Amino acid sequence: MSLVIKGASLLGEQAGDLYVDDSGLLVEAAPSGAETIDADGLVALPGLVDLHTHLREPGREDAETILTGSQAAALGGYTAILAMANTSPVTDTAEAATRVWELGREAGLVHVQPVGAVTRGLGGEELAELGLMHRSRAGVTVFSDDGRCVHDARVMRRALEYVKAFGGVVSQHSQDPSLAGSAACCHEGELSGRLGLPGWPGIAEEVIVARDVMLARHTGSRVHVAHVSTAGSVEVLRWAKAQGIDVTAEVTPHHLLLTTDLLTGYDPTYKVNPPLRPQEDVDALRGALADGTIDAVATDHAPHARHDKEHAFVDAAFGMLGLETALGVVRMAMPDLSWTDVARVMSLTPARIAGLADQGRPLAPGSPAHVVLVDPDAAITVDRDASASLSRNNPWHGRHLTSRVVHTVYAGRVTVRDGALA
Ligand SMILES: NC(=O)N[C@@H](CC(=O)O)C(=O)O
Numbered sequence: 001m002s003l004v005i006k007g008a009s010l011l012g013e014q015a016g017d018l019y020v021d022d023s024g025l026l027v028e029a030a031p032s033g034a035e036t037i038d039a040d041g042l043v044a045l046p047g048l049v050d051l052h053t054h055l056r057e058p059g060r061e062d063a064e065t066i067l068t069g070s071q072a073a074a075l076g077g078y079t080a081i082l083a084m085a086n087t088s089p090v091t092d093t094a095e096a097a098t099r100v101w102e103l104g105r106e107a108g109l110v111h112v113q114p115v116g117a118v119t120r121g122l123g124g125e126e127l128a129e130l131g132l133m134h135r136s137r138a139g140v141t142v143f144s145d146d147g148r149c150v151h152d153a154r155v156m157r158r159a160l161e162y163v164k165a166f167g168g169v170v171s172q173h174s175q176d177p178s179l180a181g182s183a184a185c186c187h188e189g190e191l192s193g194r195l196g197l198p199g200w201p202g203i204a205e206e207v208i209v210a211r212d213v214m215l216a217r218h219t220g221s222r223v224h225v226a227h228v229s230t231a232g233s234v235e236v237l238r239w240a241k242a243q244g245i246d247v248t249a250e251v252t253p254h255h256l257l258l259t260t261d262l263l264t265g266y267d268p269t270y271k272v273n274p275p276l277r278p279q280e281d282v283d284a285l286r287g288a289l290a291d292g293t294i295d296a297v298a299t300d301h302a303p304h305a306r307h308d309k310e311h312a313f314v315d316a317a318f319g320m321l322g323l324e325t326a327l328g329v330v331r332m333a334m335p336d337l338s339w340t341d342v343a344r345v346m347s348l349t350p351a352r353i354a355g356l357a358d359q360g361r362p363l364a365p366g367s368p369a370h371v372v373l374v375d376p377d378a379a380i381t382v383d384r385d386a387s388a389s390l391s392r393n394n395p396w397h398g399r400h401l402t403s404r405v406v407h408t409v410y411a412g413r414v415t416v417r418d419g420a421l422a
Pocket residue numbers: 054086146147148173271272273274300302303318319320
């Protein structure tokens with residue numbers, strides 16, 4: 001099916017038409033018999049790419065499946081997502097990775113790229129089948145034990161040496177377990193003391209970020225820092241980049257907008273790992289995203305079933321939904337980012353980090369037609385019950401956002417039309 005996307009403002013600049021032929025590529029001239037999408041007043045961006053999505057299949061299909069997560073992603077303007085390995089069983093073999101990749105293709109709404117575990121069973125000790133996962137049909141290049149930190153420096157060093165051979169990257173969940181153990185559930189500060197909640201100090205993140213950039217330098221391999229949450233981590237990253245160390249980093253939409261104060265009501269919706277931080281950290285994260293110290297926005301979309309999330313704060317699962325709201329939240333947190341910058345941090349750079357050559361491409365003839373069309377001014381009130389996700393742990397429920405995703409086109413196929421699944 002060929003398409004003419006008429007009158008969209010490309011990256012918020014001049015208006016133009018985009019032509020998509022029936023092989024799903026952007027082309028120079030309008031194909032005959034094409035469907036026309038009226039995009040007058042809409043901004044066209046390359047389809048968004050999420051470096052950090054938790055789908056719960058296999059194992060917890062009551063919380064999310066590859067299909068429902070793909071639907072949520074398409075509604076959020078995504079055309080590719082990286083599916084984290086902390087499923088049950090863990091994605092730590094070529095077979096498991098290939099299965100996720102196949103299920104993503106069957107769903108057919110976004111490219112689902114499996115992330116491979118760094119260590120077997122996320123156990124932190126023995127390396128998983130990194131090479132076999134890479135050589136499988138899934139072509140895994142990003143490895144992460146996310147949800148857990150690869151805390152043993154020797155294991156991290158070996159993983160970096162191993163993936164270097166094929167240009168892989170280790171995405172680290174930076175949390176030193178001796179400084180922030182499994183009970184830690186709230187930013188350590190005056191408020192955690194007052195609330196009586198076990199603290200998760202920023203230093204537990206920062207020491208791992210510092211160690212890992214040194215390991216990246218030592219091995220000449222590539223580290224990606226997942227969900228950076230503190231000003232101290234930003235300082236380390238700034239230094240590391242100035243040294244030319246091969247490190248990239250992501251920040252979540254929620255860490256750009258929400259702060260620790262939300263915890264005064266003990267609402268587990270706001271329990272997330274790493275925890276929400278004070279305003280000073282949020283300000284540092286925004287500055288770092290704007291100046292390129294942080295490379296990308298990644299959702300850390302973490303769906304949880306009601307019976308895992310609706311508990312006393314200390315017992316509830318960590319995580320919040322993010323795919324459907326990410327763009328609106330980023331626009332709200334950082335209204336001064338240009339659309340070119342938004343495309344850079346939410347599409348081009350994440351695609352490059354993940355090695356997805358087909359994604360994050362300029363909206364120009366020859367590129368695969370992965371496009372999102374956004375109404376920059378439309379007001380949205382988030383309704384958690386209107387979500388495609390199977391879970392409802394949505395911290396944005398009832399909030400007002402702008403920048404509504406109107407249409408999403410994946411490989412030339414309309415996946416979202418007028419804000420609804422096509
Ligand atoms: N980010 C989260 O708060 N949750 C993640 C894993 C994790 O990092 O704990 C999840 O899988 O639910």
